[in-house]
């Protein structure tokens with residue numbers, strides 16, 4: 001095995017402390033922070049949290065994504081919950097450093113020039129992780145090509161395939177141009193970046209005719225690739241008609257893809273492309289791994305359960321408490337287990353402070369003053385049908401009754417619907433309608449423009465984190481993990497990560513059973529019964545018992561559902577295994 005340096009080779013592009021890069025992490029969206037709005041939801045936030053944990057662990061990894069000058073979008077809601085969108089204003093220069101290297105790729109027979117911007121994530125021990133944001137907004141490109149990196153999940157299928165070609169093909173080219181290639185491991189975070197396999201195959205086979213590509217060539221590429229699937233339902237997988245593939249990628253590449261077995265039902269299915277070219281494949285929670293293995297029986301699908309970045313998602317009051325009582329928690333999140341020894345009064349006062357910070361933020365944004373003592377539930381995530389934001393409102397009269405008998409209840413919502421997701425937009429309107437019906441009984445506030453900043457207020461400041469997805473759609477979910485770091489228990493349908501994180505009455509409460517599919521009627525009944533007879537009585541009658549539950553959330557779930565643990569698992573079972581078993585060079 002030869003050693004190849006993985007450094008950013010050009011000295012002008014190097015930051016002090018730059019070091020070897022051995023893993024290239026490709027993701028259609030990466031959420032670094034709210035001020036860099038290049039993410040839409042859980043997938044992008046997971047990518048950012050992954051790279052942050054890797055920086056903390058000193059892992060050699062580089063992130064690759066697209067720039068998105070319009071961000072995802074800024075959400076506006078009128079009095080009835082009708083959503084409209086506008087581009088998010090942000091200035092890349094304020095956050096990112098432009099690199100001078102250019103690469104070009106062919107799209108529809110045109111040469112498209114691509115540059116990259118760099119963000120440097122600094123880890124706690126001085127480790128650095130570079131994130132590259134690819135950008136086509138260059139004067140050499142046509143107006144249409146210049147707009148290719150404007151919108152995340154915007155445009156039509158044609159626009160999307162062009163973007164995925166950029167991410168995969170220009171991403172591989174850019175790493176090569178920067179001297180960061182050789183024995184790299186390429187990690188595809190969801191199928192959007194699967195065309196990177198085509199880029200690697202082309203580099204490997206050079207000018208040879210497509211029909212000379214052999215199984216050995218495929219194996220050579222496969223030995224470098226890792227794929228994480230996030231989509232538990234067949235309809236969710238990214239597909240493109242073959243005519244579009246031929247038009248965008250050109251006949252030669254289309255032919256190559258066909259010759260290596262990547263045409264299915266007249267389409268290019270990005271998941272199958274990624275599966276075919278990956279040495280290691282995993283789902284994002286144990287149940288999701290099983291579901292994916294059933295969906296793709298020809299492939300060995302493993303599971304690595306997601307996490308979230310503890311330092312990123314722990315509120316100030318709890319971070320201070322942990323710094324004081326568990327000083328090593330930042331270096332190694334496993335020590336959050338020792339939260340079991342933190343006095344309950346300290347847990348209570350940290351939460352009280354986080355809750356007040358949230359309520360102040362709600363007042364600042366909406367003018368509404370909510371009660372610091374009322375049981376406050378939070379529900380925030382992408383607004384889309386399967387997340388069922390309306391499930392809690394199945395019986396408005398019973399909610400009113402519960403608030404009257406058991407104690408006051410108030411509920412905070414947030415979440416953007418994709419501009420073309422009519423079902424998601426309808427969900428938001430239904431929450432607004434329920435809020436109207438509950439007026440004077442149960443305050444319901446829908447906060448506009450959900451992003452990472454608002455998410456941090458919500459996951460740390462509410463008393464109970466509610467999650468009611470339709471099973472088995474929630475591959476993992478991560479917001480409940482962020483809540484756990486802050487001592488906020490979940491009341492959730494048993495899907496995704498909650499099947500692993502749930503201990504009844506200890507880390508929160510289950511809605512429904514462990515079956516793979518939902519029974520909405522049973523789930524609604526269970527949700528109301530748990531709230532009425534378990535959660536509200538503990539909250540109002542046994543505050544120390546509630547504080548003990550908070551403490552268990554931190555100790556049991558904070559110590560495990562973090563990206564430090566997750567990244568170590570990737571290192572050991574996905575990246576390291578690939579390195580050990582694949583001496584072949586790609587180029």
Ligand SMILES: *Cc1c(COP(=O)(O)O)cnc(C)c1O
Pocket residue numbers: 040041042043045380381382450451452455476477478479480482
């Ligand atoms: C964590 C996070 C998500 C993911 O939430 P889920 O509960 O996993 O759906 C989505 N959006 C933002 C802004 C987040 O911070």
